[in-house]
Amino acid sequence: MIGPAIPGRGSTGGAERGGGAVPLLQAVGIIKTFGATQALRDVGISARPGRVHGLIGENGAGKSTLSKIVAGVITPDSGTLLLRGCEVRLTSPRQALRHGISYIGQERNLVAARSVIENVFLGIESRALGSVVSRRALRRRYRELTEATGIQVPPERTVAELSAPEQQQVEILRALARGAQLLVMDEPTAALGHQEVRSVIATVAALRDQGHAILYVSHAIEEITESCDDITVLRDGQVVQAGPAAGQTRESLVTAMIGQEPDAAGPPRRGRIRPPLAARPPVARQPDNSHAVLAADGVSRRGLSEVSLTVSRGEMLALTGLIGSGASDTARVLAGADRPSAGRVQIATARGWQAVRRPSLSWRQGIAFIPESRASQGILPDRSVAENITLPSLRKLSRFGVIRRRRELAMTAELIRHLSIRCAGPRALMRTLSGGNQQKVLFARALFAEPVVVVAIEPTIGVDVGARRAIHTAMADLAQAGIPVALATTDTEEALDLKARVLVLKDGRIAACFPGEAATKQGILDAALGGFGAKP
């Protein structure tokens, strides 16, 4: 039985319904900030044995942060964790596990090359067996575990051979083998298909029936309503609704997640504010097939099925959806970063339509790409700003393979001024710049290529308000100049701010399409969550 903390300053999670037992774990008054972003503002939650507590909210609402705090993965700035009524400080997942709390995140933490049974008992073999590992005893303990939970994974299989939900089950078994009583499951179904989601939900139910407490973090409303006994809704780092699942409907949860009036003035979301509307030139961005520039035709690959779309001249197109919906995968395929297993992507060039195959060709075909992860896929931290800007377009700057450096410095200095990139100059090393300015450099890279179309993934994630505004303005300018921008974003506000045509993806398919003026936050979210948005 769960008694979720009611919202409000300093609340201690009153409102306990039924069952008098002390909660297994209770979090009170949790506050956490990351830099300028306040991720959690005075939040409470509690978990009880034999109950599944769902934690739901939009991307960035703070649910993942809260779950990590509960499991000791990160420590809060202030607030208290009560374990069976006694205050504890959890400083690491290891320590949390000693208290019976296990975090099962989206990333697997297994030794891929070893067998299931070895992984389950890794490091705790000797507890039952002395210094020599007895395979028979291990097998017996494994059988006990699987019989108790109903989880069936062949013990001798190599972990690498298992499917994603099977690996997750191995991780659950491993937690249980270590005596975990509270399982914190952070987006357990994020990368899974429909059938696999069913199996996760069944596992969760079995664990509950066994008397374990489960904190189930998800943004998928159907899963939450189906599998949870209690539900806490987070928005902008605050608990906006908490209580038993009975009596909650899909609609009431959506309303709680996005707020009563999405457009009403409220606390700025994740520290961001919207760019002033007046700053953006009003442009009509209706798709026009006669001016199609980039087209995907029945594109499928892992995570995508039969996505077809066109990007037209002067258009701003936003691909959105929940994390794992396929929006960023679509953008990657459009840019040639990934190859589709079926279907094709083509770009209109002076010599007719050409297939988009790989980045080394697609940049030359006029596709500028701003990848998702700035640090791992975007920048060269130990090279200069100028080199980072010109890397894809060196042909324009060189004669017989020799770079004209003076010209390079002059042109990049011009772009640095134009985008007001704060750095010591074009020769400054990339890693000396702030995240927002690094992102602007990637944008400068796209501009420098004089592209036919720009494809960007989460171009404003992790950047400050000023940089976000500058990037939005630059994208609007591009579109007005006739160069279309296709961006993948999980930030609904971003798509709305840019007055983009919005394509909503769900489970790797296009779920809905909204022309610029018709897009609303409610409509987009409905479609993203699997509701009743307009069919494309």
Next chain:
Amino acid sequence: MKVPSLQARPVTSTGRVRRWPRLARFRSLRDYGIAGSFVAIFVVLSVASPVFLTSRNLLNVLDESAQVGIMACAETLVFIAGGFDLSIGAIYAVAGIVAVKLSLGHLAAPEALTAGILAGLLIGCVNGVLTTVGKINAFIATIATQFVFYGVALVMTGGFLVTATGRSFAVLGGGLSWGLTYQVIAWLVFAAICGFLLARSTFGRYVYAVGGNAEAARLAGVHVKLIRGATFAMSGLAAALAGVLDVSRVSSAEPTAGMGIELTVIAAVVIGGTSIYGGAGAIWRTMLGVLLLTLIGNGFNLLNIAATYQQIFQGAVILLAVGVDAWSRSSA
């Protein structure tokens, strides 16, 4: 073939300690450590030995450095692009044997020597294809090809020394009248080419990008495999050039030539401060690294220090150089 000996940078030299009062400043240590060490040992040897600063000795130092230097310049490109080439010693041997054999087979000396160099280029391409298209770890792949190429060298010679005839074959091994040898000129020209490519050409930019962040480079439109493969091809070419210079000097080739030379080359690159993790480095660093190694060996001889200590210093210097690289990364 003479392999220059390795010795420690004078860590304890007072000049260095004064310039870097806190060892915590690893970045500057990594950036300029090689230059400081080089200057320090140069000054120490100038003072300690009256023979050191003679043009004859200095030309001798350059001559001793030349073959390792040629290979080290190309290995620098391989390192910066994120690769590793251990097979250069074997390529060195094979190229020399090819040149000698072809000259015996009635090919004129210039053609035979050129053919030797081209053989190295071809072998380098094989390494490049294996490590990029074949996706085999460069370290393992070039250990394997090293075995193969030494085996080829044995097959070609039957295990014996092969001797070239004719004076024209030995021309490359000579030099100018005042003591500058052709192999030193070859080294300086090759280093200039490599340095120019790295610093000024689009190819150089791609090399840095590929080694610095291969995925970012790929997404920015760089043909990662082509660039990496090209650095291996250049490495093969350089090793063959050095091997051909060597056989021209002694007019004979043997299948065991160049054994272990790759370790000296790699040590020189690393001591210069080029990162073993790729993405950072420079040709001037490698030049100083090569010269530093030769200078230390030269110093051992001039100062009559027992040569038995050289190997101990070899290891210490390499550990220090790689350590500084690692520490500067973790503290950055």
